[in-house]
Amino acid sequence: MSKAKTVDLTSGPILKNLAELALPIMVSSMLGTAYSIMDMAWIGLLGAKAVAGVGVGGMYVWLSQGLAAMPRMGGQVNVAQACGRKDYEQARSYAACSLQLTVLFGILFAAVCVIFINPLLGFFHLTDAETYASAKSYTLITCGLILFSFLNLTLTGLSTAQGDSRTPLLANFIGLAGNMLLDPLLILGVGPFPRLEIAGAAIATVTSQMLVSVVMIIRIRHSRLEPDVLRHLKLFSVFSGEYYGNVFKIGFPTAVQSSIYCFISMILTRMVSSYGAAAIATQRVGGQIESVSWNTADGFASA
Numbered sequence: 591m592s593k594a595k596t597v598d599l600t601s602g603p604i605l606k607n608l609a610e611l612a613l614p615i616m617v618s619s620m621l622g623t624a625y626s627i628m629d630m631a632w633i634g635l636l637g638a639k640a641v642a643g644v645g646v647g648g649m650y651v652w653l654s655q656g657l658a659a660m661p662r663m664g665g666q667v668n669v670a671q672a673c674g675r676k677d678y679e680q681a682r683s684y685a686a687c688s689l690q691l692t693v694l695f696g697i698l699f700a701a702v703c704v705i706f707i708n709p710l711l712g713f714f715h716l717t718d719a720e721t722y723a724s725a726k727s728y729t730l731i732t733c734g735l736i737l738f739s740f741l742n743l744t745l746t747g748l749s750t751a752q753g754d755s756r757t758p759l760l761a762n763f764i765g766l767a768g769n770m771l772l773d774p775l776l777i778l779g780v781g782p783f784p785r786l787e788i789a790g791a792a793i794a795t796v797t798s799q800m801l802v803s804v805v806m807i808i809r810i811r812h813s814r815l816e817p818d819v820l821r822h823l824k825l826f827s828v829f830s831g832e833y834y835g836n837v838f839k840i841g842f843p844t845a846v847q848s849s850i851y852c853f854i855s856m857i858l859t860r861m862v863s864s865y866g867a868a869a870i871a872t873q874r875v876g877g878q879i880e881s882v883s884w885n886t887a888d889g890f891a892s893a
Contacts, residue, residue: 626795628766628770629644629791629795630875632777632791633787635778636777638871639718639720639724640787641867641875642724642867642874643723643867644724645870645874646714646721647724647725647726647728647733647792649714649856650733651729651732651736654736656846656847656848656851656852657845658692658695658696658739658740658744659841659844660695660844661688661695662746662841663840664837664842665684665685665688665691665744665837666688667751667840668688668833668836668840669685669748669751669819670751672684673751673753678819682822682823682824683829685751685820686823686824686825686827686829687833687837688744688748688837689745692741692744696739699733700733700734700735700737703730703736704734707726710729711726711729714859714860714863715860717863718866718867720867721870724788727788727789728788728789728791728792731792731793731796735796738796738800738802742758742762742799742802742806745758745803745806745807745820746758746762746806748819749810751819752815752819757806757810758806760805760809761803761805761806764802764805765798765805768794769794769795772793772794775790776791777791855877858873
């Protein structure tokens with residue numbers, strides 16, 4: 591396994607270092623958005639009701655990212671600061687705490703979405719049965735297995751914290767390639783594959799996210815970085831409350847901010863739903879295109 595390149599932000603020109611670190615993050619964020627855009631493109635062949643259903647289901651995927659932002663950002667900042675102090679043992683402890691919280695939140699969010707799927711979708715007042723069924727199918731699969739998305743976000747943040755933004759870029763690129771391949775096969779039922787339509791889009795997305803997780807874990811296990819704080823983590827250890835508290839203190843504001851943006855969009859989608867499936871589809875497709883712009887800024891923000 592080739593050696594991943596890192597960026598030492600404590601020396602050299604600041605702007606150059608930030609740009610070198612941020613560019614792969616921006617591209618990774620855009621690749622994450624491309625999953626939804628790719629799904630929308632193929633689902634568009636099924637009609638406006640299918641697009642509307644996926645758009646509504648995707649709102650809860652977006653909401654989940656607000657929750658995932660807490661351990662991701664909290665872990666990223668604290669790991670980066672510990673690495674800057676050359677305290678790599680503390681960095682490993684923060685990384686382990688962040689991953690523990692990520693798994694906990696991922697499981698809890700998935701459980702809530704599966705158990706309370708009907709009232710969650712009821713918020714949007716969907717009157718068309720086909721749109722509702724599409725939203726339910728997409729939400730159950732993507733949110734029921736949201737843990738892999740959570741892990742990818744946190745591992746991306748932790749890798750960035752030690753100056754390696756290229757490993758997440760590689761993993762997300764491979765994941766997107768897998769999603770591009772699986773979408774038409776599972777949505778439309780090409781060749782021996784069954785025509786799964788909305789469920790196929792969700793399965794393609796989750797499978798691609800699993801692939802990203804596998805690639806990142808393999809890269810971490812075979813990394814030649816010295817030191818690499820993501821190796822030899824004590825994931826099953828219980829750390830002092832100070833570690834968890836510091837992760838929460840840093841990550842909570844980011845999580846709230848991200849969730850507020852999502853809530854506003856959810857309210858707008860609920861208002862639009864009174865005009866029918868076509869209006870919802872148009873609003874959600876526009877939202878996906880808009881997200882490309884703020885993902886660009888997210889690269890420098892994360893760096």
